[in-house]
Amino acid sequence: MRNDLYAAHPFASKAMVIMQPNMDDARARTNTGHARISEIHHRGRWLFRVQHLDVGTGRRMARAFSYNTTARPVSREEALREALRFREDNAEAVAPIILEYNARVQEAFEELAELEVSDLTPRLHTLQGFSLERWMESREAAWASSGVWVLA
Secondary structure (H helix, E strand, C coil), rough: HHHHHHHCCCCCCCCCCCCCCCCCCCCCCCCCCCCEEEEEECCCEEEEEEEEECCCCCCEEEEECCCCCCCCCHHHHHHHHHCCCCCHHHHHHHHHHHHHHHHHHHHHHHHHHHHHHHHHCCHHHHHCCCCHHHHHHHHHHHHHHCCCCCCC
């Protein structure tokens, strides 16, 4: 039965691949109406928090764009424009890295699945979770193919 499942579904991505960042503002469930951008009050100041993937490490991060403060006297609209610009730039920067990362995961998955089918020893669970080493290799490969070296 297990072998039949692997033959029918050669690549199952549960907790192995990274999804592309959601950019669908129409379906956003935030208080700003923009995907991955929330307006919050933190330590006495208002700011826009942008959820993003760090290009250097692949980890989920949040970047703040405050407004109407003494240190940063920009308007709310300008801060929102900056947050939207950052979100777009970050999504463009991580998209090729994510594609490369997922291709490497799929390649490793297929190798382990073939071994697992032949000897029925569980191995696929070793691919679950994020691999920083795989992210770094994917980043280098994506940057080498595109010629772009930018940390967003």
